Amino acid sequence: MDSRVQRHAEIIVDRAIDLQPDENVVVSMPPAAEDLRVALYEEIGTVGANPVMLARGDRGIGTDRATRAYLQQVDAADLEEPEHLLKLFEHADAAVVARPHENVAEQSDVSTEIGAAYAEAYRDVLNARLETKWCLTHYPAPADAQLAELSTEVYEDFVYDAMLKDWDAVEDHQEQMVEILDPAEEVRIVSGDTTDVTMSVADMVTLNDCGTNNLPAGEVFTAPVPDSVEGEVLFDKPVYHQAREIQGAWLEFEDGEVVDFSAEQNEAVLEGILTTDEGSDRLGELGIGMNRDIDRFTYNMLFDEKMGDTVHMALGRAYPETVGEGVEQNESAKHVDMIVDMSEDSYIEVDGEVVQRDGTFRFEDGFEE
Structure with missing residues (x-):
């Protein structure tokens, strides 16, 4: 594993969310950030806190592909507040969210109307997450490097130069x-x-x-x-x-x-x-x-x-x-x-x-x- 990933995880746990023993922390990030998920779990274990994993960000119901499949089928009028996800964040002390992509255009054919209804349905979930000790961060996935028109290596350097600072x-x-x-x-x-x-x-x-x-x-x-x-x-x-x-x-x-x-x-x-x-x-x-x-x-x-x-x-x-x-x-x-x-x-x-x-x-x- 890239040593910069481990340093990233240390900054998140020690500085960004100041995680303490026995606290409950939600780690919300897709499989594209697997190295960061592993490094975070290691740091969380060192602290003695309690992690739970979600496959996407704070308002996510799954990976980008799964979320697209759902939103393509559901009626906007049927989108309701997900009480089970809301309860998770209401009982969390901290949350770490990252949103790297496998395909940055995965949801490009989801209508703006359903996207707006989706955001509205998850409003209280977002509010609950923002009431924890939260950190929004990133992992340099190849799809994001492509969107930035950079090689994966150059994009990784760019990401970590911006994050691993004094x-x-x-x-x-x-x-x-x-x-x-x-x-x-x-x-x-x-x-x-x-x-x-x-x-x-x-x-x-x-x-x-x-x-x-x-x-x-x-x-x-x-x-x-x-x-x-x-x-x-x-x-x-x-x-x-x-x-x-x-x-x-x-x-x-x-x-x-x-x-x-x-x-x-x-x-x-x-x-x-x-x-x-x-x-x-x-x-x-x-x-x-x-x-x-x-x-x-x-x-x-x-x-x-x-x-x-x-x-x-x-x-x-x-x-x-x-x-x-x-x-x-x-x-x-x-x-x-x-x-x-x-x-x-x-x-x-x-x-x-x-x-x-x-x-x-x-x-x-x-x-x-």
Whole structure:
């Protein structure tokens, strides 16, 4: 076994979920991640905790092929909350999820309508998982390397360079951005002549993603006040959702809601996201990517949203930890991240002051006012 897989498992158990003796942990990942599953079980056994295995992610009912077969046959009206899976997560202390693929397009012929109904039926399961000590991570399967247009070896190097870092040092560096954003009232994101959007973050909580819930980590993120978002955004990086690629997604916001939208490719998929439920046409997250070891787009949002010189905004559900006391939380079955390249002709403004220009933060060398 690759020694990097063992190190990955150690970081998950020791840092990301801080697993303790006798705790119950759900390991949710497909056979494509078998080496990581084995390494995790070894680490869990060393701790003295109690694992149980699922064949897919937090909302999964099986492998990608099995899930496709089910969704091809079931009626959307018959999709109900799976109480047995909900009970599993309600009794878990921790959860580790990875979603490598054997075929990244396995569910490309599942309708957007059934996909939305599926997400809605599993909403409480997702919420229960997020109430545990959870970690979402990745294993470099060949199908994901192919999607990234990389050889398996190069993709493995890319994945582990992004994940096996000194996360204490990352935490210290990113905390400088947390100190700027956490007490802020308003954020403005400008990129070229296609993106100019403002949002209130007053009383929201800014989190430092530094090797706990996500591996790889490498972002600072918060939640906007749901009805405060104004302006337009062109997401110039693709969105890969339900095995379909959305290109050139453009959104216009008024009073927090999307009032107009378009996409150069798969606009119907974007529309399916926006019409899932009452909260899916509002933003639930603003994130600032700071992991510069993620230096290329790979169609894996777990990595792409952390990419240096980017920001991302998520339609749908806000993470409860980012919502301040007494402030409305955006609720939705969806949480779909979309990315804006901030490397050129771009800036982030916090309470009227530019804090990042063309990807460089004001606390870094090379920043220009």
